[in-house]
Amino acid sequence: MSDAGAASSTVVISARALHKAFKKVQAVDSISFDIAAGSTTALLGGNGAGKTTTIGMIMGLILPTSGSVRVLGVDMARERHRVLARMNFESPYVDMPHRLTVRQNLKVFAGLYGVADVASRIAVLAESLALEEFLDRQAGKLSAGQKTRVALAKALINEPEVLLLDEPTASLDPDTADWVRSRLEDYRRRRNATILLASHNMAEVERLCDRVIILKAGRVVDDGAPHDLIAKYGRDNLEEVFLDIARGRAAALA
């Protein structure tokens, strides 16, 4: 788990009565939470729990039906362009132009994010994420693990204060996934960045996160530090806690 002492009490992400309905489906049902600066928080939940929709609303790509979400003090539904240069994200549902080389892709995003010294920033990322060997290869010709590293490089191109990650290690082998987690931990410590991630991987959440917000059917059903939740439910690990909640055993156990 990351160093909880790094977190300060400054609220970076604030959701208030956040609600999103798609026609008659309540994807996110009036959730509220604050996320402190320098912390790593996980949104945990099964398929359809509302994790991706919540992250979408935090990014401002999905408009809430009601409620509000603020990032770095800015209302993301109305003024998101004021803070987008200080944020970034990675998602397995999003790709980068296949015909561009990795270097070209990173140059384009460096330009979009207003990075001052593009060449040296790409060099730093290439070294820290081990991209050198395929920096001039087309993005479409990379393996899944290489693509994830490139997506992470894009997500870190502007050294974001707020990093949103949707299943950051999905489809990676255990070794590569572990390597990616180490890079994320390093980045958070060095930059005192705030990371919010959605994940199905309990080991990943236990290792990376100070705090877990558990969603079920669009509602927050529990919220706390991983070790506190494990103790609260009397389980050995977060996966067992998750299964208790997902299968409706939580009320009896908690």
Add this chain to the structure above:
Amino acid sequence: MSGFSLRRIIAMLSRYLYVLRSSWPRIAELVYWPAIQMFTWGFLQTYINAQANVAGFNGRFAVAAGTLIGALLLWDSLFRAQLGFSLSFLEEMWSRNMANILMSPLRPLEFVAALMTMSVIRLVIGIVPVTLLAFWFFGFNLWGLGFAVVAFFVNLVLTSWAIGLFVSGLVLRNGMGAEAIAWSILFFVMPFACVYYPVATLPFWLQWVAWCLPPTYVFEGLRALLVAHLFRGDLMVEALAINTALLVAGAFAFLGLLDSARRAGSLLQMGE
């Protein structure tokens, strides 16, 4: 952060130019289709001219037929400029990159400015060589028409941007199911824009429809220039007025459909 950033527009342009440079068939294709069209209509025009002389029309019919190749070049300019805008936009959908773009500090109007610039770049790459071929093979010198060509092109490009904005908004809102509109929408407009025949050819009630379309003014202007040697500045000004209204409507439609896509929650998972 600045409200409108040239640097972000240049970043987007470099993205599209990288794609274009990465594949010579893509560049060749920009010239290929306009060239094929031009040769087909150019030879048809040559044939009509020959038949008109045999039939003794004293060249009048031949002059009218001479407008065919000019109309074709202008029509293709409109079509290519609209495709240049829409295909650049669709590149983001095909590569599942749209969320990255929309999550970046790039403003929607900067995105649009990059798409407009790409539409002009692709148009120039595609059409300029074909106009030179038209001069070489058929003696039709589009550039010899002088200032009128500028007026024609400005109006056609403005129309292409307005349509491109509307189509891109529809794709943002409805996903790739709306992609076919990008390819077909101008062909719906074509019969009413009177590309190859005067507006007077249409039934009276359809003439009203034709005069609502800016390209109609351009093609009428071209015929006036080639047949009567008269530059109709009034037509160009009227086309410009309608184009301005269409462009404003297109920009509002694009922004409105983008907001609608944000409400529908479809932006995060866009792509093929």
